[in-house]
Amino acid sequence: MPSAPLQPTVPPVSAPHFVGRQRQVRTLSEALGHSPAVVLLEGEAGIGKSRLVREALAIDATPARRSLVAVCPPFRESLTLGPIVDALREAQPTLGDVPLTALAGALRPLFPEWSPDLPAAPEALDDAKAARHRLFRALTELIQALGVNLLVVEDVQWADEVTLEFLLFLTSRSDTDRPDLVLTYRPEDVNDQSLLLRLSSRLPSGTTQVRILLAPLDRAETATLVSSMLDGRPMSEEFATFLHEATDGVPLAVEESVRLLCDRADLVFRSGQWVRLSLSDLQVPPTVRDSTRERVGRLPAPAQTVLRVAAVLGEPHREDLVTSVAELAPEASRAGLAAADAVGLLVMDERGRWQFRHGLAATAVYESIPTPERRMLHERAGRALALLAVPPIVALARHFREAGDDSSWATYAEAAARRALDSGDHTAAVIHLDDLLSTAEVPPADRPRLARTAAMAALGRRESVDEVYHRLISTLRAMLASPDLSDQQQGEIRNYLGRLLINTGEAEAALIELDQAVTHLGHDPVEAAKVMTYLGWAYAGPWPASTHLRWLQRAADLVPAITSPADRLSLAGNRAAALLMLGEESAWDAIAELPTDASSSAERLDIARINANIGTGALLWGRYADARSHLERALEIADAEQSERLRNGVRVELANLDWFTGQWEGLGQRAEELAEADRDRPGVYLASIRLIARLAAAGGRRRAAEQQFRLALDEAARLGAIDDTVELAAALARLALADGDPRKALRVTQDPLRTIEEKRVWLWATEIAPIRLEALIAVGDVDQARRLTSRLANGLRHRTAPGPRAALATCRALMLTTGDDPARAARGFARAARAWERLPRPYDAWLARERQARVLLAGDDTDAGRRLLTTVYENLHRLGARGDADRVAQELRANDAAVPRPWRGGRRGYGDRLSPRELEVVRLVVAGKTNREIGRILSKSPATVEQQVRSAMRKLNASSRTVLAVTAVEAGVFAEDAEPRAQS
Template sequence: MRPSRMVNRSDANSLPISTPHFVGRDRELNALRAAVSRRPAIVLVEGEAGIGKSRLLQEWIAGEQALTALVSVCPPLRESLTLGPIVDAFRGIDRLVAGLRLTDLAGALRPLFPEWSGDLPPALEPLEDAKAARHRLFRALDELLRALGVDVLVLEDAHWADEVTLEFLLFLTSRQRADGPSLVISYRPEEVDAGSLLLRLTSRLPVGVTGSRIALASVAPDDTASLVSSMLGGEPISHEFRSFLHERTGGIPLAIEESVRLMCDRADIVFRDGQWVRLALTELQVPPTVRDSTRERVDRLSPAAQQTLRAAAVLAEWSSEAAIAGTAGLTPEDARAGIAEAADARILSGDDRGRWRFRHVLVATAVYEAVARTDRALLHRRAGEALESVDPQPVARLAHHFREAGVTAPWARYAEQAAAQALASGDNTTAVVVLVDLLSETALPPADLARIARTTGLAALGRREPVDEVYHRVVRGLRAVLDGPGLSAREQAEIRNPLGRLLITGGEAAAARVELERAVTDLGHDPAEAAKAMTYLGWAYGSPWPASTHRRWLRRAADLAAGIESPAVRLNLTGNRAAAFLMLGDDEAWDVVAGLPFDGATAPERLDVARIHTNIGTGAVMWGRYADAERHLAVALRLADAEESSRLLFNVQLELANLDWFRGRWEGLAERSAALAEANADRPAIHLAGVRLIARLAAAAGRRREAEEQFRFVLDEATRLGAADDAMEPAAELARLWRADGDIPRALQITDAPLRTIRGKGIWLWATDVAPVRVEALLAAGEAEAARALTEEFARGLRGHTAPAPRAGLALCRAHVAAAGDDPARAASAYARAAQAWEALPRPYDALRAREGQAIALLAADRVAEGRQMLSVQYEELFRLGARGDADRVAQRLRDHGADVPRLWRGGRKGYGDRLSPRELEVVRLVVAGRTNRQISEILAKSPATVDQQLRSAMRKAEVTSRTALAVKVTEAGMLEDDDSGVTLS
């Protein structure tokens, strides 16, 4: 038996603590080797913090001496430098650039590598288009990779990568060839958003590219024992110690390692009876997190080492001894001694370039969070001052440090430089995030604030993300600058212009119109921007102006556009003008549309052409020109898909879904509508349109309560947002529901405001759905003269306009008026004409409902057999279409007239039915947790209206009328214990 060897605190340094062996990862290591051997390959290594991703890559690289690998790590900066990880990877190469065979394209690399300027080709001419500049830069980087003969590009901690870096990786993926580099990328899945570009790296692999995803899990209890044993001289550990340590650390290698080091520092372990055991297992507490263990370990170091670690934590990246010394406020000698002590304690690690950083990010975070906030500001200021001497200056890091230090002037200076670099690479989001916090800095001179606000607003317009928290921060920031003192009229206009266009993106039409109208008078110095603002003012929504005012703005924009040299700007203005004229119902729009291109020479041009054709398709749907709509939407779909613009694809998919509704292609439409509504919860216009589709289907299926709730939600939100055109259909459908209930006053009241809008603006294209139901309600109220007057007013409003859909609506109004007369035969003919008009579009659902009116008129004319026959046909066709509610109504009419009703097969109901959707489930969970609607809105990044709508939908499905009752019911149903969505609440 071996003697017992106690370790006390005074003798702690004598304990044989070693770097742990690489254990429990043989399968993953073999998988990584096998994947990379099949070049070209894309390998994603995923796992939570501390799980061992970096160690796996280190072991693999150490065993692959024949491979040329570039390795970089993404720093955890709040605003990452555009392409910073890629640039750092190249700066680590030993081979001289001067000897490489590079084409003139490599001149695009000069801004990224100013230290190589003597060895690179001459700088290229700047490109105005940010996306084109980014694509050229990507090609140059790819050329450099191949010239260097790089076999593998390794990127660690890609969850912190800037968007342009991820786009470059996707670019490499699309160009993978047998001689191209493989990609090995590590990241934390829990820190990657669902829509991140990172997750698309292996979703669409080119032919011949090997894709592999290696997920690291916690190590097993036996591997925990092996890892600890390797740190303690190879001696075994007790079963109790192993179980205790594995349970408390969750099998996370980093947590295991740090906990062991802490226990050794505290002399909490003893070697007894041939194995390591822990003293007082039930009494002494092992820190459950790396944070606790790290803080205690750091406290045992000398003051100089502790200050060095605080500086390294603030710097957050590989940093030189000089930078650490300057940040820590230490002499070079003291800093060097502190670094050496921290390195000996296995907290810092160095590279062959004399730089240092924390071995683990979690440890760095623990140290940083332990620094008092007042001390953090001082350390960040020192870090910024230390990094100012670096050449080239790391402007994103400098902006970050001076921001955290609260030193406004250098923060603003470096933030603008970092934003300019990001914009040059086409990374608008990074530029916006770097700048937006400056907008609330009243310490800046007004002229500086105005310049920064204008840059921020224009950069935000180029973002591809939907309406998110960044969008809201920009809007708040721009408004704050406008509310401040000292801005000239021109400066205000240059801020209001992008603000107005952003508000259009956010669905705030009325507010957008106010900003643009105030901006346009002071934009004379910039004809292109003035013309854009005028074109937006030409759109008919969001203002009480008559159509003539919108037309005047559009013609002013056209006059300005004629003198603009840029073909891209002229195309943008022409496309927007055509769509605006379509919304006004003006036939001249189609002459403009005929001259639009169907493709573009560059990616930005293709995206603009796709957006234009989406808008034309939307207008064509409103007109009832469905063949034209399908053609334009097909162009938009092709281009948006080719450019991988998910945001634009949602717009196109929504209009295609609308088109399918009108044309009677309802199969699978419920699922598509629900998916569109949920995927665009933070894009008001798209979300409301998706909900409107859901409501249409619910109304047709006879789910009256659901339809009413959804239409009410859409109407309220459209009214709040100032989207007058979007308020027409929900008001008409609510009136139809209430008229069917016999609530005529309510049906008339809900159509008052839409009709006032149509009359005030003179846009009778919008009356397609509202006018017929209003006429019906007036007739039911005994106001036949008012019904006839409205019908004639509708007819006058359509003179000179050829849109087929409103003309079919007019035919239906005339049929309703005829039905109220004394000649049922005349009414039957009028309904037949209305049905034919709908059929010509084709719009079968409306045609079937018009045929129902025709059949009723035939019955009233004593043409009973003919009327019953027609009703039988309508019953079967409505049923097969999916309009079960209408079919049931027709069936009852048949029974009332003594006819037999055939029994048709009824399939299952589409959509979620009485089950909660995934988005509703999110809201309900937070309700049960006691959150208010406002808190839920903030947590889920949804608008309060969306939360309210989803909560009301959940309450309807649960058949309860209060939040408390809902919480009780879902808890009793056991839903909160089930990860699956779609739990039935009955």
């Protein structure tokens, strides 16, 4: 697994916004506007009754309204009038000058601390009813004297009988200045004899009566609530659905569940939305757990039994099955179900099946069952379900697992996994089998078969690498330590383990497993050929390119024996991509023969994966139009097939392409989102960090860039991803050169360059060769620099690789700076700049122009040097390379040249001159590209290209595209020295 910096960060959690209750707030406010009013607000625990009251009172707050809020505690023996008394004490610590009559003396027993301010106690009455009536009158007088015109009593289902009688007394009064009442309660906890029921049936005329029933939030409202807790950023559809189903939209359960997920670091921000990392069930928040257990504890024994059975079953079932598992008499079972239904814990669906009303309540009950009883109930459930006409295989696997019956569990788990694979649910198949392999006592003869099936399912998953993936890898590694495996079984397991490790980015470990696997796969030519093809990839290991090529040839020799079109496609695509990474020109011929589409989903995904690999290889070659074409095709299929894992990898490569081609606008934010999108896949994550670091370095944030480059380099080296270390080392060396430390640059580039030389894959040298060459020249080792240039030229011979060749042109220009002919060196950098421009790769082109300008300034052509340096400054600043632009600005000032003021807003006019973007388009028109091709290369729409072509034609007075091309060349728009012939 990646080191600590790669772990998800805990998102900040804030209090949730008020969501989905606007209509109810309006209803409550309107009712209170027509006094006297009695509002009954009912809903289950955690549904948001108190929050709704607070929001409504905040909206309607006026100096004329004074509210008194009383809360009934859930005591077994409630205190007489306790909620009202406590609320009055809190609202009025001392009576002071409150005007009261002698009647208020009846309050002395309730408010002994007010004795100095209360009238004398009245004469005792022998009639208890009369005494209570006098007390109620005194309380009412006190409430009116305090100016209270709204009394809110919460959780009235727990109120004592005297409090309920007092509320009835208030509502029965005919005077119009009596306070409005808002009462909140849980209807499932109100029995048929409660006085609360009279409040809705015996109100005097003229009273505004409203009953508000709060329902759970729907899925969209649940998502909005969660988003408000997590910086207002959205949650994924999968996460929203999961959380809504788990909490049933009860706001308190939603809120507490989100906090638990955050405490467990189980949330991460990916692709612009919050997603859940773990696939495990949601934990029960303590508030929900305690409330549920308290409600269950008040029920009779038969109801508690059927609740435990329903929790164990987990899914809706008819009364007869519940009765069978509970082992109750039918009458007792029926009574228990009725009692559980009455308190709102169980409900019957339209098919007559019983289930928990809320999933978290079911989990709370399940967790309260003692382990021995739980195992017994699972055993009973498994035996009962196995007798059904159509046994539920997945449920049976779960029940026998929890019952400890490994033999039955293995039977049903394997059947469930195969059914999941048949339906395309690879994740469910992996979970079933990995759980079985890592937990149960499975016979040794069965384990390899189950492991192969689990690994095949994992490789077929469309989701990103996650805990399921890593768990299975650990399981396979543990299995390889068993002495019971045959050589063939060892080979099969290592084969799949190696391929899983490729997807987790553990390149060196993958190569080791595959190398050991291939010798034991002679019985299976398809798998042997696949492994040989993977060994042909040059991403890791000490082998030179020739060894990788031999593996590819051995795989090709097995292809005639393979009859499956899908397997032949996969092998051909992998071989073409491997050849591309090795820098073999024959790769392009192999690519041209590959199909572009297929009929089955699996083959389409294979084509997408192949296109993604080819796009990545084309980036290495510097063939950016080809790269974009293949990557966009891969993304199109990945989107259509909903393959998250593939989609994230392709999006990273497209972001890299935009970096190279100068499409930097919004790239920083994209890179941050991509880094969060796949933290558990080191290859994708590190590529995102590398891109973030590039932007930081170009923007002048040197310290941040160095830290990120170092993090990515250390992790890539640990994982054995040799190809990833090269550019990272080059980036760190560039920073060292900027600090004036060429020896540090040499140290950091030494091992990666040695790897390139040993593997003889010179396509990898694009970034590192010019940097190392510059460091060698800086320390005076010109001979070594010359040898490096010669080796790079020989390594690129006969290869149409524009990117590495542009790097070679830069190396040759650097070598010219060691002579005494500045003009010749300037022409060398001009050639290098043109080579970068043709890719197009504007950032490197302008850096080459900067070197050209510096050489001119060092020679006799200082005016031309200043003009060119000014142009470089403007374009680097416009591109977004502000750090480089600042460096150029310092050079301009050192040479007594004015630093142009950057354009900071509005549309910049260029008069009759071509704008930089028009220059890009015209350059490609001259190269013979169509508008569609230009749009693909520059990431523009054909309409935008057409507009820029027409603008250029107008400025150059050209009547056609052909005339535009000729005029542009004749006008010297691209006038530079001719490209020299390649040296051998």
